[in-house]
Amino acid sequence: MAARDLQERIKKLIIDRRLPSGAPLPTEPELMEYLGASRNSVREALKALQAMGIVEIRHGFGTYVGSMSFAPMIEGLAFRTVAGHYRGEESLLQLLELREAVETGLVSRLAGRLPEADLVELDALVDRMEQEAAQGAGLAETDRAFHATLYRGLDNVLLSEVLEAFWDAFHRVQRDLVEVPQDPRVTCRQHREILDAVRSGDSLRAEEAIRDHFGNVRVRLSTSGAPRSPETTGAPRPPAPHPRHNERV
16 A cells, blocks of 8 residues: 555544544554554554654654644745755745735734724733833844734634744744844834724725734835855755865865
């Protein structure tokens, strides 16, 4: 039986038995009998599913249903963007556009619909952002908390996880590849505008505020210059070519 077929059958077993994250899977001998496959084939299938976060192998304890997080997706997005950036592609801008498309499409649904408790929390986050800007501190974590709190009002766990995955991938890549100059006053003003638009119930104004925010980030990325060296980013240097016989070494 092909390795992919074994993986699909194990996934079907998890679905058919309604097993939640953390639930134990059948033992290795039980899986061998159930799948009609060898020990090595079962182990290889489980390793592949572990890489996807679908199962978790706890050596000495057994195999369990995994957390099914977006960690593999984040790794893939980040690596793809880094690799594309070093090939001269605008992969970081493309990742930004993906985030912008998702958030622009969502923010209008929030206008005038957020509970007062969320609006108070968002107000406090913008206040904190302004304090951090005045102190010369970084705004990234507060910025992240603002967006997470904003879309929490949609009450969609999957959506929240996808947005977090985009955020993780984008900021990891941005931090490692380029120095992006930032005017913290502009960042604070734009977040205040997003909040005011959502509070007022003006969906078009909210969309425009999100577009302005991402447009500002896009301009900063476009003018940030070339990527830093592999030594700075931690990316491996490509191996040096072997010298030719007629070259001095």
